[in-house]
Amino acid sequence: MSPTQDRTLAAAGMILIYALVIGFTDNYVRVIAAEAGLWQFHATRSVMAVGLLALLAWPLGLRLRPRRFGAVLARSAIHGFAMLIYFGALAFLPVAQVAAGLFTAPIFVLLISRFAYGMRIGPVRIAAVAMGFVGVILVLGPSALNGASVAAVLPVAAGALYAMGNIATRQWCAGESAETLLAGFFAMLGLLGFAGMGVLYLLPLEVPAGADGFVQRGFVWPSGTFWFWTAVQAAGSLFAVGAMIKAYQVAEASRVSVFEYMILPASALWGWLLWSEVLTPLAVTGMALIAGAGVLIALRAGRG
Structure with a gap:
């Protein structure tokens, strides 16, 4: 086996770890x-995550200070809003369905690159975009298409914002370290969380009981369950994203991005094991089409 194959297999293992950890922790957002x-979830998780990063910075030699503060701030804001939408949708929808919406990002990256930066798109990647669009329709299902479920459309909006953030990573933050971008991401989510709690304190809304009130709910005195699962989220996110970053460091990015689609079956598996959730055949077909579109786009990177 060649060294390149060794590195690719190692990257695949790291992405598998990332997918399994994120798929597990995100399934417990509904408990939170x-x-x-x-807003309280993001504020609390970010304080925990940034605190862990700060503790690890010195022994691991991490560089957290950005080289271009404005670029990192803008990129963090875009990704931060994407994650607000993503986690908001997790309270109402299966993780696998929300993840499928987020993984439309490569399709949006391609479209933004074409219309904003004039990049040429060949026939294979045009077909990939069409395939991904059909997949989105199938995953959303008839209720979303009839306008009955705004929550079902939100993951695709998160995917669009996530795509903008990915473009910003390449265009604005090429010289930044992975840990700098990670710290900026969590810090921005924390600021958005505290801002949301402040607004809801000044302008309180009527809050439905349970998960239905996730977005409208301001500060509450949480139980040990909240603290435990938020801490699991913070530690799990850092560990999983660290594994993903390492994967991109040891193997070619176009290959690693294909492996990231393991999060779709991993999320569906955890949803089935933890909550007995079974996706409809249409949703499974849609997820397969979205993953296929992403794989095609990744494999054609640089070839038009």
Whole structure:
């Protein structure tokens, strides 16, 4: 086996770890949503995550200070809003369905690159975009297409914002370290969380009980369950994203991005094991089409 194959297999293993950890932790957002709010969750998780990063910075030699503060701030804001939408949708929808919406990002990256930066798109990648669009329709299902489920459309909006953030990573933040971008991402989510709690304190809304009130709910005195699963989210996110970053460091990016689609079956597996969720055949077909579109786009990178 060649060294290149060794590195690719190692990257695949790291992405598998990333997918399994994120798929597991994200399935428990619904538990957090039952008693606390989206804004308090992000504020608390970010304080925990940034605190862990700060503790690890010196022994691991991490560089957290950005070279271009404005570029990192803008990129963090775009990704931060994407994750607000993503986690908000997790309170109402299966993780695999929300992840499928987020993984439309490569399709949006391609479209933005074409119309904003004039990049040429060949027939294979045009077909990939069409395939991904059909996949989105199938995953959303008839209720979303009839306008009955705004929540079902939100993951695709998160995917569009996530795509903008990915473009910003390449265009604005090429010289930044992975840990700098990670720290900026969590810090921005924390600021958005505290801002949301402040707004809801000044302008409180009527809050439905349980997970239905996740977005409208301001500060509450949480139980040990909230603290435990938020801490699991913070530690799991850092560990999983660290594994993903390492994968991109040891193997070619176009190959690694294909492996990232393991998060779709991993999320569906955890949803089935933990909550007995079974996706409809249409949703499974849609997820397969979205993953196929992403794989095609990744494999054609640089070839038009």
